[in-house]
Amino acid sequence: MALYDVTRDELQGILAQLEQALYNHQQWHAALIRTLVCNLPGDRHDLNPEAHQECRFGQWYYGKVPEKLRNHAGFIAMGEEHRRMHQLAATLLMEARAGKTVATFDFDNFANALDRLRLEIAALERELEDSLYNHDSLTGAITRFGILPTLREQQELIKRETQLCCIAMMDLDNFKAVNDLHGHLVGDQVLAATVHYVIEHLRPYDKVFRYGGEEFLLFLQHTELALGYDMLERLREGLAAMSVDIDGQTEVRITASFGLALLDSEAPVETSIDRADKAMYAAKSAGRNCVRIWEAGM
């Protein structure tokens, strides 16, 4: 699932819940160990097969989470580890209740499950924080600070794997007219809808960066020029066919111009960005709503 359509407020809410979840489970874990070591009766809820749904984290996880997060792989994995950890805790408690010494194997299994749960929670926190702080809040595109390190890292991969990568510049056509005609807020909605369309129609491992106002840098991994061109053509056609519905009253249409270049592993990344930019300006000069591939002399 792409996290770009989870709002900032929702992201902040989820992060706070995860923080709380970590704290609650630390408390719960301390109480469980106390129960086992001091041979106390413990909390009967922990013996319940549905214990993972009844703890405070479970109530949040199965109840109050924004719908958009539910299909996220990290979120699903976290729930699975949480369920398993509660099952293993119930095994320990039942052994203790039956007056047996808890088997080392069972305790180690439980401790490992707890570690894995903490790792899943921390990984999801890291991903959500990345979404919150490294993505542009209007469009969901990655902020431009990520461009240079990403491209430099990819250059190293290209050198070693002989895999080609493309970069593309995308610039909305006559966007000023959208703002002038419908106002800046509608312009914002059109911009967001356009970028959401692009993110949804690229592969999960491609990246979309906000380069400037209505200019975006697309990074297409493992892509040679012919494939990159086809991908951009499909995006261009899709955008041209799309109309953005504003409050069910106004429909705004938009097109975009694209410039494509290979990521050159032997030249500074700025050179490749500049080539894609020049190709994009060639597309503008050619009448807009088209794709141009960089060639020497552009």
Ligand SMILES: Nc1nc2c(ncn2[C@@H]2O[C@H](COP(=O)(O)OP(=O)(O)OP(=O)(O)O)[C@@H](O)[C@H]2O)c(=O)[nH]1
């Ligand atoms: N609503 C909105 N407008 C933006 C945003 N960022 C940039 N713009 C507008 O984008 C417009 C860009 O205008 P120009 O650079 O003249 O380009 P254009 O009208 O798209 O024309 P061409 O690029 O030549 O096709 C300006 O009006 C900016 O104010 C934004 O975040 N929201």
